Amino acid sequence: MILSCQNICKSFGEKIILKDASFHIEDRENAALIGNNGAGKTTLLRIIMHELSPDSGNVVLAKDKNIGYLAQYQDIHGHHTIYEELISTKQHIIDMENRLRSLEQEMKTTTGDALDSLMNTYTRLSHQFELENGYAYKSEIMGVLKGLGFTEEDFERQIETLSGGQKTRVALGKLLLASPDILLLDEPTNHLDMESISWLETYLLNYPGAVFIVSHDRYFLDKVVTKVVEIEAGNMRMYSGNYSAYALKKAQLRDAQYKAYLNQQRDIKHQEAVIAKLKSFNREKSIKRAESREKMLDKVQRIDKPQEIQNQMRISLEPRFVSGNDVLTVESLSKSFPGQTLFSDISFEIKRGERVALIGNNGTGKTTMLKIINGLIDADSGRFTLGSKVQIGYYDQEHHVLHMEKTIFEEISDAYPTLTETEIRNMLAAFLFTGDDVFKLISALSGGERGRVSLAKLMLSEANFLILDEPTNHLDIASKEILEEALNSYT
Structure with missing residues (x-):
C-alpha cells in the first residue's frame, strides 16, 4: 500500500x-x-x-x-523556454553527465592508485547514469513534449507567452518526467x-x-x-x-437498496396494521400480543430511504423559431497571425438539422474559426453568410461572453431584462445556483460554475443555431450526460 x-x-x-x-x-x-x-x-x-x-x-x-501533484490551474512563470522548463527535471542527470566528462579528463593525466580510484568512481557513476536512463533523457523529454501536443517550433517559446491551458500541459510534462x-x-x-x-x-x-x-x-x-x-x-x-463497471455496480446497489427499503416499509405497515387491529379488540390477551409485536418492531434496524441528491442541473434547449434550410455558408475563409497561418481557403456549408463536429489538434484554429463566425474577430479573406432567421447561441470555452465584474444574477438579468426576479431565480436553481449563490461574482466562480452560467444563458437565448466550443470542459459526469440528452433532443 x-x-x-x-x-x-x-x-x-x-x-x-x-x-x-x-x-x-x-x-x-x-x-x-x-x-x-x-x-x-x-x-x-x-x-x-x-x-x-x-x-x-x-x-x-x-x-x-x-507524490507529484497536478492542480487544475497552473501558474508557471519565469523567463525559461518550454524545453528549459522540462529539462530542469533532469538536472541531477545533467550533473552526473558533467561529472563523468570531468572524470574522463582527469583520468587522461592520472596514474597509479589515484587512477584506480578514479576508475572505480567512474564505473559506479556510469552504472547509476545508465540506471536513470541518462543516455536517453533528451529523447524522453522530446517524446513527452510531442505527446502533449507541442511542436519543435514550440520548444523555444517563453513560458510567459503561453495560455493557461499550455502552462498546464507544461506542468503535466514536468510531472511525468519527474516520475x-x-x-x-x-x-x-x-x-x-x-x-x-x-x-x-x-x-x-x-x-x-x-x-x-x-x-x-x-x-x-x-x-x-x-x-x-x-x-x-x-x-x-x-x-x-473501470468507470463503466462502477456505473453498472452503482445502479445495481441503488436499485437493491431501494427495493429493500420498499419491502421493509411494506412489512412495517403490515405489522402496524396488525398491532392496531389487536388493540381494537380491547382484551388483555390481545393487548399483550400487540405490545410484544411493538417491542419487536422497535428493535427492527430501519433502512434509510436512498437519498435523491439534488445535484443535477436541468437543461432544455428550445429554439424560438425555425430557420431557413441554409444555416451557414463559409467561402474561402483564411486567417493568419504573425508567423503562423492557421487556415486558408476553407469552404463548407451547414444545413438545418445537421450536427457538425469541428476537430483538429491544439493550435490549428478551431476556436479562431468559431470567433470569426460569431463576428468577434475578422477573417483575412473569404466570407461567411448566415441563412434567413438564423439566430446563434454561442458557448465559448474561455467564457468571454460572461462579465467578470457582475454577479450571476446581474449576468442573467442584464442579458434578459424582461425576466422577473422569480423567473431568474427558478432558472438559476435549475443550474444548481440557489439562495445567496446567485449573488456570487462571476470572477469568484470555478470553471464548472462558469460553465453552468454560460449554459443557462445559452438555454435562455432560444437560439436555433448552437455553436459550442468545448462545452463539456469542467462539467461533471452527470452534467455532461444531461447536456448530451438536451443536445440529442434539440430540434
Whole structure:
C-alpha cells in the first residue's frame, strides 16, 4: 500500500464536505476519484498534499515514497523556454553527465592508485547514469513534449507567452518526467486534444508508479483506471473496475437498496396494521400480543430511504423559431497571425438539422474559426453568410461572453431584462445556483460554475443555431450526460 487516507473529516462552516472518508491505493495501481462538482474531490487532493488540514483523520504515505501533484490551474512563470522548463527535471542527470566528462579528463593525466580510484568512481557513476536512463533523457523529454501536443517550433517559446491551458500541459510534462511514486492528477485531460489524450492513456497505463486521477472524462477513465473511489454527499465508497463497471455496480446497489427499503416499509405497515387491529379488540390477551409485536418492531434496524441528491442541473434547449434550410455558408475563409497561418481557403456549408463536429489538434484554429463566425474577430479573406432567421447561441470555452465584474444574477438579468426576479431565480436553481449563490461574482466562480452560467444563458437565448466550443470542459459526469440528452433532443 502506497497511500492511505483514514477517517478524513472536513467541513467549511455548516457544510460537511467529507465525513469519515477512508480509502487506500496500492503500488502501481491506477485509481479514479469521482463525484459531482463541489463534492470535495479537489479538497481531498489538497488534504493529501498537506495544503489543507483535515478536521480529523490521517493521511499516510508509505516510507521513502514521494507524490507529484497536478492542480487544475497552473501558474508557471519565469523567463525559461518550454524545453528549459522540462529539462530542469533532469538536472541531477545533467550533473552526473558533467561529472563523468570531468572524470574522463582527469583520468587522461592520472596514474597509479589515484587512477584506480578514479576508475572505480567512474564505473559506479556510469552504472547509476545508465540506471536513470541518462543516455536517453533528451529523447524522453522530446517524446513527452510531442505527446502533449507541442511542436519543435514550440520548444523555444517563453513560458510567459503561453495560455493557461499550455502552462498546464507544461506542468503535466514536468510531472511525468519527474516520475514520482504516486501521481495526483486533477483534470489532466482538460487542455489536451484527442491525440494527446490517447498518448496520455498509453503513458499512464505503462507508468511505473501509482496514479490517482480526478477526471470527468468517462472514456479516459474507462481506458486507464482499475478502481474508482466515489465521494457522494460527504460519504466515500470504493469500487473495483473501470468507470463503466462502477456505473453498472452503482445502479445495481441503488436499485437493491431501494427495493429493500420498499419491502421493509411494506412489512412495517403490515405489522402496524396488525398491532392496531389487536388493540381494537380491547382484551388483555390481545393487548399483550400487540405490545410484544411493538417491542419487536422497535428493535427492527430501519433502512434509510436512498437519498435523491439534488445535484443535477436541468437543461432544455428550445429554439424560438425555425430557420431557413441554409444555416451557414463559409467561402474561402483564411486567417493568419504573425508567423503562423492557421487556415486558408476553407469552404463548407451547414444545413438545418445537421450536427457538425469541428476537430483538429491544439493550435490549428478551431476556436479562431468559431470567433470569426460569431463576428468577434475578422477573417483575412473569404466570407461567411448566415441563412434567413438564423439566430446563434454561442458557448465559448474561455467564457468571454460572461462579465467578470457582475454577479450571476446581474449576468442573467442584464442579458434578459424582461425576466422577473422569480423567473431568474427558478432558472438559476435549475443550474444548481440557489439562495445567496446567485449573488456570487462571476470572477469568484470555478470553471464548472462558469460553465453552468454560460449554459443557462445559452438555454435562455432560444437560439436555433448552437455553436459550442468545448462545452463539456469542467462539467461533471452527470452534467455532461444531461447536456448530451438536451443536445440529442434539440430540434
